[in-house]
Amino acid sequence: MAFDLEEQDRLDALKAWWERYGTASMALLLAIVVAFAGWRGWQWYQAHQAGQAMGYYEALESAAGQQGDDAVARIKAASTALRDDYARSGYTARGVLVAAWALQQRKDLDGAREQLQWLVSDKADPAFQAVARLRLAGVLLAQKQYGPALDQLKGTVPDGFAGLYADRRGDILAAQGQKPQARQAWEDALKALGTDPAAQIVQLKIDALGA
DSSP states (O other): OHHHHHHHHHHHHHHHHHHHHHHHHHHHHHHHHHHHHHHHHHHHHHHHHHHHHHHHHHHHHHHHTSOSHHHHHHHHHHHHHHHHHOTTSHHHHHHHHHHHHHHHHTTOHHHHHHHHHHHHHOOSOHHHHHHHHHHHHHHHHHTTOHHHHHHTTOSOOOTTOHHHHHHHHHHHHHHTTOHHHHHHHHHHHHHHHTTOTHHHHHHHHHHHHHO
């Protein structure tokens, strides 16, 4: 009889606890299950996106190594897909730089410029943006758009790019016939580059300017 009373007390206590906390406990458990499922779903989505972006990047690289109008079309199509659908992927900025380089090699300066302008406007990765500004200045120089080319080199110079930016500035100024300003820019580049092998090329430019 005492055993039955103890069992009844435990059942009553459990019933009272459930009436007080049961709904909240189930809601908490459901929230945990939903959160876990969402986390796993997000992981799958991220992996799927990365895989898709990698596929477009590899296709772009492959097309960049080929010749012909068909290769150019594939380069632009793959780059467009990366920018439109996978803008935050780590493959996208690299792919855009590859596309710009490949188009520039094919003398499609307008196409290369469009690629680099997109990357310059993208604030997600300052390092890639710094490279894009430098290369865009080079493309604009080739198009003899000297003012816009110099504009790309203005403002804050990213760490590690001071010498390269000064060198490109000298190239633009020299193309404009501003020899004293070009010399000064190249001398600034020499100071910033130090023992970098690129400094030898800059020195050759200064020597040629003097001659």
